[in-house]
Amino acid sequence: MPMTITEKILAEHAGLDSVSPGDxxxxxxxxxxxxxxxxxxxxxxxxxxxxxxxxxxxxVALVADHFVPNKDIPSAxxxxxxxxxxxxxxxxxxxxxxxxxxxHVLLPEKGLVLPGQVxxxxxxxxxxxxxxxxxxxxxxxxxxxxxMATGETWLKVPPTIRVNVEGKLAPxxxxxxxxxxxxxMIGVEGALYSALEFGGGTICNMPxxxxxxMTNMAVEAGGKNGIIEPDDVTRAFxxxxxxxxxxxxxxxxxxxxxxxEKVINIDAGSLEPQVAFPHxxxxxxxxxxxxxxxxxxxxxxxxxxxALEDLRDAASVLRGRRAASGLRLIIIxxxxxxxxxxxxxxxxxxxxxxxxxxxxxxxxxxxxxHMGILASGERALATTNRNFIGRMGHPESEVYLCxxxxxxxxxxxxxxxxxGDL
Amino acid sequence: xxxxxxxxxxxxDVDTDIIIPARFLNVSEASExxxxxxxxxxxxxxxxxxxxxxxxxxxxxxxxxxxxxxxxAIKAAGISLIIACxxxxxxxxxxxxxxxxxxxxxEASEGLSEGDVVRVDLAAGSIVRISDSTRFSANPVxxxxxxxxxxxxxxxxxxxxxxxxTTG
Numbered sequence: 001m002p003m004t005i006t007e008k009i010l011a012e013h014a015g016l017d018s019v020s021p022g023d024x025x026x027x028x029x030x031x032x033x034x035x036x037x038x039x040x041x042x043x044x045x046x047x048x049x050x051x052x053x054x055x056x057x058x059x060v061a062l063v064a065d066h067f068v069p070n071k072d073i074p075s076a077x078x079x080x081x082x083x084x085x086x087x088x089x090x091x092x093x094x095x096x097x098x099x100x101x102x103x104h105v106l107l108p109e110k111g112l113v114l115p116g117q118v119x120x121x122x123x124x125x126x127x128x129x130x131x132x133x134x135x136x137x138x139x140x141x142x143x144x145x146x147x148m149a150t151g152e153t154w155l156k157v158p159p160t161i162r163v164n165v166e167g168k169l170a171p172x173x174x175x176x177x178x179x180x181x182x183x184x185m186i187g188v189e190g191a192l193y194s195a196l197e198f199g200g201g202t203i204c205n206m207p208x209x210x211x212x213x214m215t216n217m218a219v220e221a222g223g224k225n226g227i228i229e230p231d232d233v234t235r236a237f238x239x240x241x242x243x244x245x246x247x248x249x250x251x252x253x254x255x256x257x258x259x260x261e262k263v264i265n266i267d268a269g270s271l272e273p274q275v276a277f278p279h280x281x282x283x284x285x286x287x288x289x290x291x292x293x294x295x296x297x298x299x300x301x302x303x304x305x306x307a308l309e310d311l312r313d314a315a316s317v318l319r320g321r322r323a324a325s326g327l328r329l330i331i332i333x334x335x336x337x338x339x340x341x342x343x344x345x346x347x348x349x350x351x352x353x354x355x356x357x358x359x360x361x362x363x364x365x366x367x368x369x370h371m372g373i374l375a376s377g378e379r380a381l382a383t384t385n386r387n388f389i390g391r392m393g394h395p396e397s398e399v400y401l402c403x404x405x406x407x408x409x410x411x412x413x414x415x416x417x418x419x420g421d422l
Numbered sequence: 423x424x425x426x427x428x429x430x431x432x433x434x435d436v437d438t439d440i441i442i443p444a445r446f447l448n449v450s451e452a453s454e455x456x457x458x459x460x461x462x463x464x465x466x467x468x469x470x471x472x473x474x475x476x477x478x479x480x481x482x483x484x485x486x487x488x489x490x491x492x493x494x495a496i497k498a499a500g501i502s503l504i505i506a507c508x509x510x511x512x513x514x515x516x517x518x519x520x521x522x523x524x525x526x527x528x529e530a531s532e533g534l535s536e537g538d539v540v541r542v543d544l545a546a547g548s549i550v551r552i553s554d555s556t557r558f559s560a561n562p563v564x565x566x567x568x569x570x571x572x573x574x575x576x577x578x579x580x581x582x583x584x585x586x587x588t589t590g
Contacts, residue, residue, distance in 0.1 A: 049580055
């Protein structure tokens with residue numbers, strides 16, 4: 001029976017020859033993930049249902065990345081609780097302090113998520129790993145607590161929406177613009193419960209960091225997972241990172257005659273940089289239609305655009321320039337490795353010369369908890385994934401979403417604009 | 423299972439950031455989370471809800487973050503049930519897992535107003551407005567999921583089952 005890549009991975013992990021959309025299946029989980037906000041609840045569930053040992057101490061990743069370095073006493077208590085659990089269960093992949101990065105930047109970088117795997121995380125942006133050809137999706141803490149104990153979970157096999165992207169992207173246009181364009185086309189529930197499978201010439205030519213940006217935001221259209229069939233770009237990325245502990249990547253692709261729920265075609269050749277206006281990621285406009293939007297803050301980072309290449313993109317615009325007077329530019333590398341490399345390449349110096357504040361690798365102000373919160377009436381442009389009401393601070397503040405090139409140019413201009421406006 | 427309560431009405435795409443803003447996620451006790459439920463959108467919501475009240479919303483309720491704190495906050499605030507046109511998938515799973523039942527009913531989402539009092543039969547998928555006996559239908563909740571709700575969530579449900587007790 002012909003299957004999509006999502007169906008093949010799920011069938012394999014359910015021990016079945018084939019699965020179809022709508023099937024309820026029990027799957028084995030290759031990696032279970034939680035962060036400092038979701039892990040405490042998951043650990044409590046784990047303890048309540050028996051509190052034995054975790055299913056595999058090498059396959060549970062606990063990443064304290066949201067409210068770190070601990071911002072207040074309650075968040076310090078939460079991380080302490082997670083830390084003590086990690087120690088008592090001898091969890092291999094527990095990260096905090098100088099080892100921590102944003103979970104979805106850190107795990108691919110360390111080779112902890114691989115093509116063909118099932119990765120389940122108590123974080124909605126777990127769907128990021130689909131860029132590597134894995135099935136990955138977010139769940140809540142109760143589901144994750146059970147997975148930590150059993151290594152299994154039940155899932156409904158999603159139908160797949162195929163998104164074909166064709167055309168050569170214009171300068172300063174990347175994966176972020178394609179995904180914002182798609183979300184504005186189909187809406188924030190346009191892919192509810194479905195797999196979003198990206199392909200076509202544009203994706204084939206797209207570097208891995210931009211693919212990760214695209215799958216990261218599949219959930220912003222309601223998708224269960226985003227996925228891209230592995231190719232040479234994937235193989236090259238993975239070959240540099242496989243930890244070599246006996247876990248091998250499995251490169252799968254969609255059968256030619258597999259059934260899709262829907263096929264969406266995007267002509268990206270004429271795509272402009274996109275900016276999502278408040279208060280929805282589906283509110284994207286062409287950069288040239290944005291008008292004069294003055295800014296108080298620009299944030300470059302997050303699990304969506306916190307990779308080294310994202311920082312390189314920003315630095316290429318900021319080199320020799322300064323952020324506009326009165327504008328706060330906050331830049332947060334996605335992982336310690338990204339940070340170190342950005343220092344080595346002189347990117348951090350470029351940012352400092354531009355007047356930026358550099359934060360330690362963490363989620364930062366993206367979710368409005370820490371390090372760059374907005375006051376009432378303030379307006380920020382960010383390379384993040386959500387611009388809901390109050391997402392970055394006061395309910396009367398505003399968040400606009402864009403790619404790193406546009407964020408950097410806008411920081412210099414003091415208003416929303418592109419590198420071409422400099 | 424039958425519920426009766428007063429309606430609190432919400433719109434489309436109610437996201438988990440608006441249900442419980444991230445700045446309040448430095449704790450995970452449900453009673454603490456409840457105090458800040460809809461803190462920005464409807465200040466005072468948490469103290470105005472009476473136990474048993476029912477929420478009615480539009481499309482894609484609970485979109486955004488995977489935070490289980492969102493259904494926990496709503497349940498601990500006193501809401502017994504949410505009726506919506508549709509739910510975001512992570513929220514749907516989380517809500518049942520913590521024992522908060524959900525019903526999908528586009529017609530009730532359209533037809534019910536703030537302040538209406540309704541009687542809801544989960545298994546039958548029926549919603550009746552008390553004042554004029556208007557009836558709305560919903561997708562019924564399967565028996566095993568009603569069992570999860572009755573037990574108070576997936577954890578007590580699982581413990582009961584492992585203990586060999588019947589959950590009927």
